[in-house]
Amino acid sequence: MAASALDPDECLSPHWEIRQKDHVKLVWHKPFEGVGRVRALAWTCDCRAVVYELLQSGGQAFIRKTTQAEPTPEVEESHRWPIEEARRVWHALLLGEMR
Ligand SMILES: [Zn+2]
Numbered sequence: 001m002a003a004s005a006l007d008p009d010e011c012l013s014p015h016w017e018i019r020q021k022d023h024v025k026l027v028w029h030k031p032f033e034g035v036g037r038v039r040a041l042a043w044t045c046d047c048r049a050v051v052y053e054l055l056q057s058g059g060q061a062f063i064r065k066t067t068q069a070e071p072t073p074e075v076e077e078s079h080r081w082p083i084e085e086a087r088r089v090w091h092a093l094l095l096g097e098m099r
């Protein structure tokens with residue numbers, strides 16, 4: 001993750017936009033213990049210090065926010081939503097409309 005020298009053209013995953021001034025604030029909480037299997041539906045590029053992942057667990061999905069830091073990254077999670085709604089939140093988050 002020594003990404004400072006990374007050529008932006010080499011990034012394969014999307015980057016989030018700077019949050020908009022009137023963005024909707026999402027609630028972030030400590031990761032929920034005892035999750036079953038989760039499947040990554042989408043994720044943002046890890047060349048940024050903050051990486052978001054859209055994760056599916058059963059019939060629901062949520063967003064995991066990882067702030068890369070030494071020695072341990074900080075991990076937070078959003079609420080869980082039905083998958084369709086989670087996808088809408090995901091796109092709004094990438095566009096900076098929610099954060
Ligand atoms: Zn990147």
